[in-house]
Amino acid sequence: MKGDGKKMAGARKAPTRAATGGSAATPKPRCGLCGKTAKLVRTDCCAQWICDDEDKYVLFSYARNSCHRNHRRFTLCGYHSAESHSGHWKECPACREAFETEIYVYYGTNEYNFGKLEDPPAYEPTRCSKCATVIVLSEGGYSMQGKEYWCERCSGAEMGRLLGGGGRRGGREGSRS
């Protein structure tokens, strides 16, 4: 039996239409992030067309459904501009200093960018100080205890312990063997 295992993970998603499509008679501006053409505004930071959609964001919802907000909040470009740094964010030492490398790379390469950091620095994955699970900082769900990162589970466990006060110990329902 010879199965030349042809398993190509089809993980690769076609990028939403080639960006450099030439032709197109209509120079209609479209959001550089999601491609929509309605209700656009230029970003303050980099003057790119983007959805004027911050009103869609519900306060404290942490939703990431607003192109404008995502670019403003979760990119170095937005941060760099908000902090009035000089020069280009890609070469900005202040931006580099401002974040953990992992976050720096995320902010510089995530899908909320129009142009990504070309040469992102390498970094060690962040691990939970208690159980060593890898924590993806950009996904949240962790907590920081001083300089330590705790994963969601360990944070939750600790939180439970603190809230549980004296800690109920030992169920009386004895375990019979």
Ligand SMILES: [Zn+2]
């Ligand atoms: Zn958009």
Ligand SMILES: [Zn+2]
């Ligand atoms: Zn920008």
Ligand SMILES: [Zn+2]
């Ligand atoms: Zn900067």
Ligand SMILES: [Zn+2]
């Ligand atoms: Zn943990």
